[in-house]
Amino acid sequence: MTHFVTSIPAPHVDLIAEDGQKVPLSDLYAQRPLLLQFSRHLGCVFCIDHAKQLLKHYETFTRHHLDVALVIMGGAEEAKTFREALKLTFPVFGDPDQSVYKAFDVPRGNVWQVAGPQLWWDGLKALTRSGIGRPRGDLMQLSGTYLIDTNGQIVWDFRPSSSVEFPNIDEILVAADTLTPIADA
Structure with missing residues (x-):
């Protein structure tokens, strides 16, 4: 689910x-404003595919x-390995105890939301595009996407209802373009 938020401070983490x-x-x-993407577990085929999509559109974001x-x-070490393996040009950070996930209230899912049969076709397509890694971490954790302005306010977020859902790149850009000049300073 995508929605705009008004004046919610980003957690101090x-x-x-x-x-x-x-x-x-x-x-x-x-x-500069920050697009902060939380990945699911290491090895998540959808997250590997989404990280590659972020890379593909990185110049557009900038x-x-x-x-x-x-x-x-x-x-x-896992952050470095993940970034290098996918040749990402943006930073990857670790949160081994998921305290930052919790501070942002990144949603967790149930078995149906993370591995239900309705996800299998999309999973196969993502696997074909991006490969798969070895699952490590909280397999029930969903992803989350947050746009934070330079005043430290979360101005937009995307909290999926299943492991396959990620925000549309155009939606992110529309949200970024609505930031006030003060936030872009």
Whole structure:
């Protein structure tokens, strides 16, 4: 489900960078609005495919004054391995205890939402496009997408109802383009 939010402050949390250092989330949106994508478990075929889609559209995001960051359920080494394996040009951060997922209230699913038969066809298509990894982490965790302006406000989010759902790239760009000049400063 996609919706705009008004003046909801982003949580004050730290992410784990590839070098193992803690990075305050606020550092990531200090200069430009941030598209913050939470991945499902490591190995999720849909998330691998979506990360590749974010990469494919990364230059478009930057033209729309957005930075992009991906959060995974792993530590520094897993973040580095994930970024390198997919040749991502945007940063990947770890959240091994899922405390940042919880702070953002990223939804969790049930068996039907993460592996039900209605997802199999989309899963096969994603597998064909992007391959699969070994499942690691909370298999019931869904993804989440958040747009944070430079004032630290969550101005748009997408919380899926199943593991196959991700926001349309155009919806993200429309949301980014509605940010006020103050937020883009």
